[in-house]
Amino acid sequence: MKRTRLVGFIVFILIGSILGLIYGWVINPAEVKNTTLSSMRTDFKADYVVMVSEIYATDHDLNTAIEHLNEITTGEDVIPTVQEALLVGQQFGYSDREMRAMADLEIALTNALKEGSQ
């Protein structure tokens, strides 16, 4: 008898869990809010990189550029973020000026990385 009650208890825990998930995922799914820059879609990130590149082209402040890029980078290395933006830029037909600015930034970051590792 005790075994039957225990089984019923566990079964209802599972049913409750399923009901909770259905409520959270189907009936009242969570509104997407309070997201971070790093979770943005790739094309938005690429536009962000364009802006950072243009700022860098004006002030040549690599540290600030890295700070800005860190905002949209999930890992530690910001160079892949710029490289991905270059690919997106090529795919979406960014202007030569924008591509140049991103390439300049990518080169500066790579050079800084090389100098730092030496």
Next chain:
Amino acid sequence: MKSKQGQWHLLTGLLLGVVLGAAFSLWVLPVHYIDTEPATLRSADRETYREIVAKAYLIEADTNRALARIALLKDPNPASALIAQAQQELANSGESQLARGLALLGAAINQPSLRITPLPENGATGAIPPLSTVTSTPGEGKVTVTITQAATRTPIATFTPRPTPTPSPTLGAPFVLVKQETICDPLPQISLIEIEVQDVKGKPLPGVKIQLSVVNGGSETFYTGLYPEIDDGYANYAMAAGSEYALRVGEAGQLVSGIKIPTCNAGADPGSVYLLFQQP
């Protein structure tokens, strides 16, 4: 004995299950958002995004593009958000250039025809190699940038700034005139109406709307904050000889009329007019 125990254990199990499910989804395996839009960004990241857009706006001077970027945030009142961030930046003794960009962009929302002078790109050598190819190696996730030739950077077109910054809501009490002076020393080359706008604590306010009308003429609107090198709450207007002006600072500020080019040196030279407005 059996009937006394009842079925409460089932209800307990159900509730326990709901709690476990919620805890699992909230803490053990929380939702990880990907491919989101700027409109869903949290407050701090929205400010960072505005900052980057404003800085890029000062460089590109592309008002439409900057406005399109700001529109992605879907702020209920983007102009207010930008002006507030500009004022916050100034209050925090942050970058005045950034504050200027934010204020200008806030102004551009209500005046999309606003044109600014782009900041020059600061090429280290003056010769920028153009990007020739961007290649990706499948499987390795590696991107290679190849530069094949050098070329001289094409100069960017410059736009002449117009003395017409922006609209933005003026918050707080109406502005009143607290000081009016004639400027003769030094003798101005152009007769100006020089206006400074401050809040109740005497802090300069950028982005404040100034409506000016010419007696028997037209009217113009301009904004404070376009001359941060002078003062964040500063604006000016060049007067024409023989004209009389009236102006109002903010939406419901005091109307100051009868403004004309003053005379200096016993009527020999034209001077300028200085007006200080403050919130009471």
